[in-house]
Amino acid sequence: MRNIKKIGRFILSFLLMFAVVAFIGVIFMKQVLLNASDLNQQLEGSLYYNQIEESLSANFRTLSLETSLPEEVFVEAAMDPYGLRELARTNNEQVLNYLIDPEATYATTNNRNIFVEPVTTYVENYAAEHKQPFDESLQAQTDAIIDEATALISSHTMLFNLDNVMPYPQFQTFRKILQTVLFYFYLVPLAFFLVAGALFCLNWKRPHRSLIWIGSSLVSGSAFVIIPAIVALSLKIPQRITVSTDYINTALRMLAMHYTTFLLVAGGLVFFLGTACLVGYNLISKAKRAAYRQNCAYAAEMEQY
Incomplete structure (x- = not known):
């Protein structure tokens, strides 16, 4: 039973990682890429x-x-x-x-x-x-x-x-595919929260342990966004876009830089959130271990009397 739970946690964490990438993707599409105001x-x-x-x-x-x-x-x-x-x-x-x-x-x-x-x-x-x-x-x-x-x-x-x-x-x-994705975009955040909730359920006896699984998924998922953005910026790919018409060339370079920067910032925020989950797990674990040692010492002291 314990092994089944471990496998379940691993699978859910793996799915959550891709849900993170999809979540960033649909936000990027709705709020930036297909946003005329932006x-x-x-x-x-x-x-x-x-x-x-x-x-x-x-x-x-x-x-x-x-x-x-x-x-x-x-x-x-x-x-x-x-x-x-x-x-x-x-x-x-x-x-x-x-x-x-x-x-x-x-x-x-x-x-x-x-x-x-x-x-x-x-x-x-x-x-x-x-x-x-x-x-x-x-x-x-x-x-x-x-x-x-x-x-x-x-x-x-x-x-x-x-x-x-x-x-x-x-x-x-x-x-049509684009319109379908946008119409059902709410399924992506819904899936994210359902998978995260399932991880909490598998760790209901020690709920703080779900933080390490969720944090790992957030950090791993953000890497799929951060690394390509960093590579694009370091190689100056947006500035290398070249078309014959000056004003279109300017627009495409500027938009490519804007899109890359947005993905880098969004990925960075998710990475920070995942790191916060991992740090939170570490702090809670340390506090529980310290409390356990204190209780053991108190119990041993009481036995002497």
Whole structure:
């Protein structure tokens, strides 16, 4: 019977270790990775938006050369820092909402209207000055220019573009799995507390002994999170992420550093809690041994009388 209990404690401690890793994982997914507020907050404190404006200016300069429209027509219509940031935030929220909400639809937000009036007015004035009719052909060319300028805004305010992956069934399968995990996330903390409670039950005669099993599981589980995070930071892996577009490169590096730091801190807190359990077990054991020795000495002293 004693051996069966030992095996049971070992198995439960082993399961608790993986429950710790899963617990950290679901918290990371819900509170950080798929949290639009956290994502936008991190981007706010970086060079991301400044680099978007610089890239847009360069693209509007190129568009001006291609269309013979002054660069100022596009810049004055679109280069509102507050408007660009709001558009980027909205697109980030729509992407993450599509991933986690089964009923959500995905469509990028753009503001085509900001270009309609200035571009159309310039083309009409240009046509009038050169005594050209603003006919259907010129209207079609004007619409094409507006669409191209709008596409530039959309591409620069969209950190994650799902248009290229949405048609693939593999992506939709991944999305369903992700939604299922998030929907049943409460099972992970529930399993954690059930396993921890079972360990207490197996040590009901000496409940302090459950601390060594739980503490060992917490320390071991945290190592699965802490060690990869430390390796990533020591090798500067987040800073080595490289893509051709500057503002996306900045965002990915910053987010990778944020995610790695979060996992390191979360793992560190669990490690501290596990260490506290082990220290608590040691202190309680010492106190019980001291009390036992004191009782034995008292009993021996009483026998002399």
